[in-house]
Amino acid sequence: MTSLFTINCCKSFGCKNLGLASSPDYSWPEYRLGYAALHCRVCGSYPPLFNEEQFRSWLSEYLTDFAAKSGHFCPRCYQRETIRYGHNPQGSQRLQCRSCKKVWTPKQQPLATIVPPEQIATVPLIVPFQGACTEQKLYVLFSFDAIRGNVLHISSNFTPHLVGDSLRYRWRDNVEPEVIHDDIVERVRQRETLFLRRSQFDEIQYGSAMLKRSANGAVLRPVITAHGHFRILSHLWPEVKTHIISHECFLRGATITAWAESFRNRHASLWFIDEEINDNKCTLPWQLRGKTDQGWWQNQWQILEQGSNRKMVCLLTEGHVEKGISITLAAGRNFLDWLRQQTEFQCSARYSAHSVFQAIRALTGKYNALIDKR
Numbered sequence: 305m306t307s308l309f310t311i312n313c314c315k316s317f318g319c320k321n322l323g324l325a326s327s328p329d330y331s332w333p334e335y336r337l338g339y340a341a342l343h344c345r346v347c348g349s350y351p352p353l354f355n356e357e358q359f360r361s362w363l364s365e366y367l368t369d370f371a372a373k374s375g376h377f378c379p380r381c382y383q384r385e386t387i388r389y390g391h392n393p394q395g396s397q398r399l400q401c402r403s404c405k406k407v408w409t410p411k412q413q414p415l416a417t418i419v420p421p422e423q424i425a426t427v428p429l430i431v432p433f434q435g436a437c438t439e440q441k442l443y444v445l446f447s448f449d450a451i452r453g454n455v456l457h458i459s460s461n462f463t464p465h466l467v468g469d470s471l472r473y474r475w476r477d478n479v480e481p482e483v484i485h486d487d488i489v490e491r492v493r494q495r496e497t498l499f500l501r502r503s504q505f506d507e508i509q510y511g512s513a514m515l516k517r518s519a520n521g522a523v524l525r526p527v528i529t530a531h532g533h534f535r536i537l538s539h540l541w542p543e544v545k546t547h548i549i550s551h552e553c554f555l556r557g558a559t560i561t562a563w564a565e566s567f568r569n570r571h572a573s574l575w576f577i578d579e580e581i582n583d584n585k586c587t588l589p590w591q592l593r594g595k596t597d598q599g600w601w602q603n604q605w606q607i608l609e610q611g612s613n614r615k616m617v618c619l620l621t622e623g624h625v626e627k628g629i630s631i632t633l634a635a636g637r638n639f640l641d642w643l644r645q646q647t648e649f650q651c652s653a654r655y656s657a658h659s660v661f662q663a664i665r666a667l668t669g670k671y672n673a674l675i676d677k678r
Contacts, residue, residue: 307564308367308382308535309360312342312353315557317574317621319347323564339504351557352504358468359528365465366532367539375399375410376540384539423450423546424537426555427636428526430510431460432653433660435519441511442657443473443526444664445533448635450548454675455639455668457540459533461513461524462657473523475512488580488614489596489607492551495578496599499553506554519656527554534562542566547574548631556620573623575631576603582612584637590615590629639671 307323312332314321321327321344333340333353341350371379378386378401389400392409399415400407426447433442443461448454461473480498485491499505506527513523537544542563549555559574566572594607598618605618606628617628643649648663655663 308539309363310561310564311359311531312356313351313561313564314342314344314347314349315351315560316344316347316349317560317567319344319349320568321346322568323561337504341504352506354528355468355470358470359531362463362465362467362471362524362528363532363535366463367536369465370536372408373411375412375415378404378406379408380404380406382539418454418456418540419449419452420541421449421451421456421544423548424448424456424541424544425450425548425633425635426533426559427550427633427640428552428555429640431649431660431664433657434654435512435516435657436514437512439512439653440515440657441513442523442652442660443510443513443529444661445529446636446639446668447533447537448639450546450632450635452675453635453638454672457533457537458661458665458668459529459536460657460661460664461526461529462515462521462661463524464521464658467522467524471522471524471528473513473525475514476509477512478509479511480509488578488616489605492578492596492598492605492616495551500600506557508552508554513657515657519658521658523657527558530555530558531561534558538562545572547572548577548633549574550633550636551576551578551618560621567621570622572621573627574620575628576605576618576620577631577633578616579633579637580614581637586611586613592629639668642671643667 310325313323313325321329329345330342332342334343337350340353342353343350368379371377377384381404383403385402386399389398389407392398396409396413398409424447429444431442431444432439445459447456483491483494508526547559560567563572588611590608590610593609596605598605603618605616608615617631619625646667652660
């Protein structure tokens with residue numbers, strides 16, 4: 305359970321301390337970059353420090369709530385080995401944990417069975433909701449089976465659980481400019497420049513997210529949402545070897561921490577991707593058109609073309625760069641195109657953050673049912 309709750313650790317691929325909660329090579333707090341950070345003397349990195357006690361408290365509630373609803377693991381000890389344990393008086397299936405013997409009835413009935421994914425692709429989406437005033441913004445993360453196309457897990461930075469002040473999103477009235485440049489290479493470069501302008505790499509300012517004064521719950525920093533999101537996924541499927549994420553630096557940190565053991569042992573690969581798809585039906589093969597180094601870390605990106613379509617992919621870890629041709633966010637694109645056509649989603653600005661997220665959750669279930677019928 306320790307690794308599940310680890311957040312203050314080295315997040316550098318190739319470092320022997322990647323994902324380790326403690327190391328004699330660590331020193332903290334360090335303020336060289338202008339914020340409290342952990343310093344790893346092996347690789348020289350300075351990952352931001354989080355309030356570990358507040359993170360653990362929130363994450364335990366988040367995991368317990370997810371487990372109690374889904375039945376995918378025990379809501380008490382988080383172990384995945386369970387057995388069917390008869391039915392309650394209403395006829396719903398009960399489960400028992402093989403480890404701690406807890407018995408509970410998952411709220412989602414019948415219990416869903418999800419085929420283990422080979423690749424997980426993750427994209428964010430900003431969704432309007434009705435809060436203290438109109439057009440407040442909710443940060444939502446969607447993860448997909450990159451091959452089959454179904455939604456694996458969704459999270460938002462609205463949480464009904466108690467959170468410490470350090471985990472809350474603070475709007476400073478300085479939203480980052482939207483990167484919409486026509487040239488994909490310039491778009492990647494501008495996004496990297498935006499990362500450097502932040503007070504710290506993971507401190508995104510995406511817009512106001514004030515809840516109604518009478519509303520319960522809180523709005524989390526998106527980086528905290530990401531860490532919780534990927535902990536669920538890695539706990540369910542620790543063996544996944546390929547991870548594809550939209551170009552956002554704190555998604556990299558959250559992913560590599562959640563599957564730290566796999567990355568530390570060089571058993572998994574992590575990819576950034578940016579796509580410009582103008583023809584979804586194009587069947588031409590992708591062609592490599594060049595490479596470019598971008599960002600603080602000078603990561604190498606491949607530039608690929610397929611007719612009028614373009615994409616850029618960046619291997620952030622060890623792996624086979626030639627596989628960049630097959631790396632795609634098609635599962636996310638297809639779902640988001642479908643989602644934007646749904647009336648419930650189009651009306652999100654009228655409803656509370658909690659109601660919006662519940663509506664999106666219901667729509668993902670509907671979408672997955674459509675995928676299963678294909």
